[in-house]
Every structure is written in C-alpha cells, then in structure tokens.
Amino acid sequence: MVESIVSTGLAIGCIYALIAVTYNVMFSASRVFSFTAGTLGMLGGVLGSLFIARMGLPVAVGFLLALAGGAVLGLVTEIVAVRPVLKSLDQHLYVLSTLALALMVQQFVAIEWSTEPQPFPRLFDIARGGFDQQFWLPMLACAVVIVGLELLYRRTLIGHAFLAIAEDNFAARALGLPERSLRMASFALAGVIGALAGFAGGQMLLAFFANAPMLTFYGFVPVALGGMGNNRGAVIAGLLLGLFQQAANFLVGGIFASVAVFTVFIIVLLARPEGLAGASLPRRV
C-alpha cells in the first residue's frame, strides 16, 4: 500500500513537475504565465494515442510527432496569445489571451477526438511488474528534462542567452541578443517539455481532453510553491504534491483529496505569497 502510494505519487508528481517546468520556461522568456501549459500536457497524451494506437505508427515516430505537436502549440501560443499583449504586461491581458487559446485547443480536442478518456498504448512490450513503465516513464522524462535544462543553461551559448533574457530583457536586447527568436525558441522548448509530460504520463492519465484544466491547475501548484522560474523548487514541490495527493487520496478518498490539496495550496500561498523558496516582491513606485 505504502509502495503504491509512493510509486503513483512520485510518478504523478513528476508529471506535475514537468508541467511546472513548462510554465517556468515560458515565464522566463516572457514574464507570462500561460494557461496553455496544462493543454500541452493533455495534447502530448492525445497525440501519442492518436499516432501510435489509432494510426499504428511506430512508437518512436509517434513520440517525435507528439513532441513536434507540442512545439507547434508552443509557437502558436507565443505568436497568437503572448506577443500581441507583451507591451501591456501590467494589464494582465495575457491571462485572458492564453486562457482563450487553451480553451480553443481543449474544445477542439473534445469535439474532434473524444469527450471520453481514450486508452494510451503501452510503449514497451514488457510484462507488467511491480514497478511498471507507467511509473518509471514519467520519472525518467522528468530526470532527462531537468538534467537537459541544466546542461543547456550552463554549458551552451544559447542557454546563456536564455538566462540573459530571463534576467534582464532590456539589457539583453541592448547587447544585441535576438530577443524575439529566443522567446519563440523558449516557447517551442516549453511545448516539447509539456507534450513530453503528457506522453510519458499517458498510461496513467489516458488521452483525455479534460486533463488540460487539471494539469493547468496541478502543474501551477509547484510553480507557486517552489518560486516562479525556479525549476529545482518546482521539481521538489511537484514530487511533494504528488505524494501528498496520493496519500490523501488513499486516506480520505479522491474528491476530498482534491479539496485537501486545494486548501493546503491556498493556505501556504496566503502565508507566503512568494512561495516557499521565492524572493520578495519587486519595487512598485
């Protein structure tokens, strides 16, 4: 029982953490939190199921196409919902424009794909063991993304450029960095990470349009608790969230587990609005 709570909790936690990283990658490039983060996760699952189960493509091809789909939605988010409202960031129009885009994609999937959860194929043809692929796949994906991002940000020139944009947009532009291209690259990268989360977690969450708002919410919890833009904080908070949710699920039942998660989230945020590992608020006058 404890074993099941831990393996399910950590696996779900890794999916939440990946969605949180998706939020963060977009946020670093644009100071925008996008409602499409959870939609990307949902899309990864649906596209995986579409390409592999329904169209019968090889797993590797389906995987790459699903990630490409995520990258495309990431780019569309940047072009349609973020770039036009960047000038008036203080009016928070991005909340509405990204919400609109997320809803459009979600409704499109609901109508054209299915309103019922569809099965997601098993990726590796190996027998179900105690520690099944549906658990270790999300964990592997999370580890790969975190290590990959660390290497990207620390070792590569383009990673340094990402960091420069995140740190000080104006200064970075003054240095001649192609801010717009870097922002688009960030959104494409975020799209890939989000789709990867949904793909890796497909066997647990299934290919279901309503995963979008669910992941949008549960993926944001680690962002808020771990501190905006802080990927390590997001992973730790994501894993804790997954474990807490599964434990509550087992102890008080599914519905009240969500109530418990929500309540804890609100209380923690009200006590520490900047998150458990965040910095203080910026200057306003």
Added chain:
Amino acid sequence: MDMQATQLRAGRADVPGAMRPFNAALPFLALLVVGIAFPLFGGGYWGVIATRACVYWVLASGLNLIVGFGGQIAIGWVALLTLGAYTTSVLVAGNVTPALPPYLALAIAGAVGAVFGLIVGLPALRLRTFYFAITTLGFATIVTQVALAWQSVTGGGVGVAGPVFPYPFASQWGFYYFCFGLAAICTWMTLNIAASRFGRALTAIRDAEVAAEASGISKPGLLATVFLFSGAVAAVAGGLFASLQSYITPDAFTLDLSILFFIAILIGGRGSILGPLLGTILLTVLPEFAAPLVAWSTFLYAVLLLVIVLVIPGGIAEMLDFKNRRPLESDRAIVPRPDLLVPLLGAAPRAGALTLEQVALSFGGVKAIDGLDLEIRPGQVHGLIGPNGSGKTTTLNVISGYYAPKRGVIRLNGAAMSVQGLHRRAHMRIARTFQTPRIVGSASVLENVMIGGTIDGKGTFIESLLSLPRHRRDEALLRDTAMLALAAVGLERLALVRADRLQHSELRFTEIARALMLRPAFLLLDEPAAGLSAEEIGRLGALIQAIAQSGTGVLVVEHHPDLIFDICHHVTVLNLGKILAAGTPAEIRAHREVVNAYLGA
C-alpha cells in the same frame, strides 16, 4: 464648507459637455420598458431565454464589480452559481434539514454565497493576478467534484430537483417577472456603486494601485466587501437558475458557463454597467440563432475572448462612448487659481512638523539613504535636490510608507509614525504625487480627482448600494470639492474628459488636485515640473507657494534648480544618500560643493 459647496453647485451646470443624468439613464429605462412589456410579444420559449438572460445578469452584475471595475480576474465564478443552486434546491427538497420555503432557502443561499464569495476572493487580497485566476479555477473544479461525490445531499450525478417558487411567481411569466425584478434591482444597485466612492476606488485599484493606496483606499477591505456582495448575488442567481432548469446535475455547471459570464463582461467593457448588461443579453440570445454551432459554442466563445482582448480591449462601452470622441481644443492652457485654495484647504495654519531622524535604508548592498535628517514644517516649501540616484524619491517613498527604514525614525508632530499600513498615511493627511502620473485613464478627470477624497466619505457600502441619503450627501460634497480642487489647479474645463486624453502636464496638475482632496497637512511632490513648459513651471511654482501659504508643509523633489530656488524656504541637497548641504536657497546657491557636484558653475 457648505457655503462653498452651494457656490460651486450653482456653477456645475457650466461644465462643458456635462451629460444630464437623464441621458445616461435612457438606455436603462428603454431596457426596463422592453423587459416589462416582453410577455406581450414573446412566445413561451423566448420567455425561457429572457428569464435566463435575467438570471445570468444577476450573477454578471456582481461579477462585473470584481472583473470590470476591480480588475480581478475571477474566472471560476460559476462555482458560486453552483453553490447557490445546490443550497437552494437541497434546502427546499429537505435532504438535510426539514424542507424550507423556497424564498427563505433563496435568502439562505445568498448568505452562504456571500461567505464563499469572500473565501474564493481571499487569495486576490494577497496574490498576483494569475495566481488568483488559477485559484478561482481550482475552486470551480472542486465545487463540481463535491457536488458529484456528496450523493446523500446533492444526489450525485443523478442530481436534485430545483425549487419551484410559489405564489405570486409560480407561473412562467410570474417567475420571469421575479427574475426580471431582481435583475433590475441588481442593475440599480451596481449603478449606484459605480457612481460612488467605492466604484471609483475599485477602478483605482485596477489601474493605479499605488495611487489608490496613497489616497487611503484599503484594497483588502474594499475587495472583501465586493466579494461578499458578488458572492451573494451569484448564489441567488444560482437558486433562480436551479428553478429555471427545474432539475440540476453537476453537468449543468461547466466552466463554459463561467467563461460566458466572463466574456459578457469583457465584451461590454471594463468599468461599465450598460456594456456588460448588453453583453450578457447578447451571449444568452446568440446561441439561439446558431443552433448548428451549439457543440462549438465554447470554442466560439474562446475565439471571441481572444478577439476582444487583442482587437477591442475597450469593449462595447468604449465604442458607445461618443462624448469622448469629440476633439478637445488644442491650445488650452492650465491657469491655476490659487485664491480657491483657501476655501478648499481651510485657512488655519496647522501645528507640528514632519521630521526624519537619522533615517537609513539600503537595497542589497546599495545605501539608498544613509542617516538622513529632514524637517518639513507646516506652511513652508522644502526642496529636495540632488543628482540621479542620490536618494530623493527613496526619501519620499519612506515618508509615504512604501519602504520601512532600516534605521532611524519618522515623527509626525513629535510622535513616531508606524511603518505599516500604506493607506494610513492618507488618514494622517499626508498626500503625494508620483514621478509618472498614476491615473485611471478610463475615468473622467473629475472622477480621478474625487478618488483623492475617498476617505472623507461617511456612508457605508450598503448605503451606497441603496443610494441612501448619506451616500448622496457624500457624492455631492466630493463632487463639489473635486470641482473646487480642479478649478484651483486650473483644469475645471476638462473635468468630464476621459483622463487618458489629457496631455502630460495636465496629468501632473490632475495629480496635485487629487492630492489636495485630502486637505493635506503635508504634500509630497515627486518631480512635479518634469515635462512642463517654462510657463507652466512658473504657474506650478505659484500654486505650490500658495498651497504652503494655506498651512500645508510641502516637500518638493525636483531637478529644476530655478524652480526650487524660487519657491523653497529651505533646501536639502542629497548626494549618494547623504546630505551634502542644507539651508536657505541663497546659502545653497553659494555652497561650493553643491555648485561643483550638482549645479555646475
């Protein structure tokens, strides 16, 4: 006060472009007539649609105060509708308590909705916009899940029968008139709020939060009140909705419905009542004309939302605002009338001084101000000059409570001021202006100035909601005082113009008028002359001197040495957070270090 008030009230009709109240009320009266006469030409099915529009508007009218006026993005407000629908239905069905009469159940639902409106709204008081949007979304999901799971009470997925409201509203048209009446009352109440100091304070929180705080508006207090009200009306709408549906299941309360309310308000336009009202009617009726598209309705709403945000952020209200499309005269001059300051501020000089003793503050390793002594005396103009980064604005921000000093004390009249509670500075009659004017662009200049007098209103939110006498007295007094303040700074002819149409220099004088509304004991001006022409600077100087003569202590942060030396009684020169020199203008002008470091030879 009364005498000047009467004087100015007589002068109010002179304001050019003043819209008579009747014209503003005309669209609402037209809707009222159409609504009352509707049963004459509407068939049975259209009766249901019309009733639904009324029910939706009861909710949207309250949500409009949160979203349209307060600028808080409450996406999941449908949760309150769900809550109200289930509370009413369950109480009437008697699943928990003995069965209650429907009207009583509806009232209880309203009370429950008020409490939960506050709970859902709580995060908005401390959290950033996106956080609040997400938490309301989470709350909406959870309420539906609970409705689904709590089978013994809500009937779970099977659902529960909605209440039937007995005599005199039992028939279809009876129920329609019941909903229409409530919708009309909600319209009237929110119109009252929109035209009250509470409505203006909400828009100030939305567009110019720091200026709202500097005017003494407490964001948590005001938003909490609005959440109570909006929660109550949303839950009442839920009770009506349940009755209209006659049977409710959790499926009836999708997020799509929430998006519909939200879009109705945005289509209508922020800070308007008529716009969102028309938006709600439009979105209720529209699906009836597009039956084949029903499956795609949420998709289309989402497209609509995107289009509104990207193309017409001002909504219907701005398209209907013909008054503000007329060009303003181009060669208008600001001619202050310092003589009006006496009736505005009162003539008696005030005792006591505002003193800073050894105040220090650093940001990280940078010492922004380092052991600063300063005394602002009533009736005097104190100049604060120095190169960029010398700590002038930081000093001003410490006095007005944005930063707590690391060391040292600020005393008012000898008593140390607490550092907490930004908006309390206004109650101490300390007013300020900002380096970049902080103005509500969509409100009129007059309304912007009235924001400055918010704390002088006596009536409560409820009194404003119901337009009781104390609310009307407050409004008349605020309006007259604001007109007086505008006349004093020389802007009374622009009183009814949208503030975002003003020139930069006019915005600076508007901010001064807003600050004067507090009848400040101390007035802090942050670079008031920046961007003004030489002529305007001269008039500004005379105005500042006149303000000081009426007893107010003025602190001016400036870069124009000529203005400072002309009008100040005392000048402090800062450099790198420390006092380089202090004295009379003549002494400063002769001070060698100041001349070398700052003024130039």
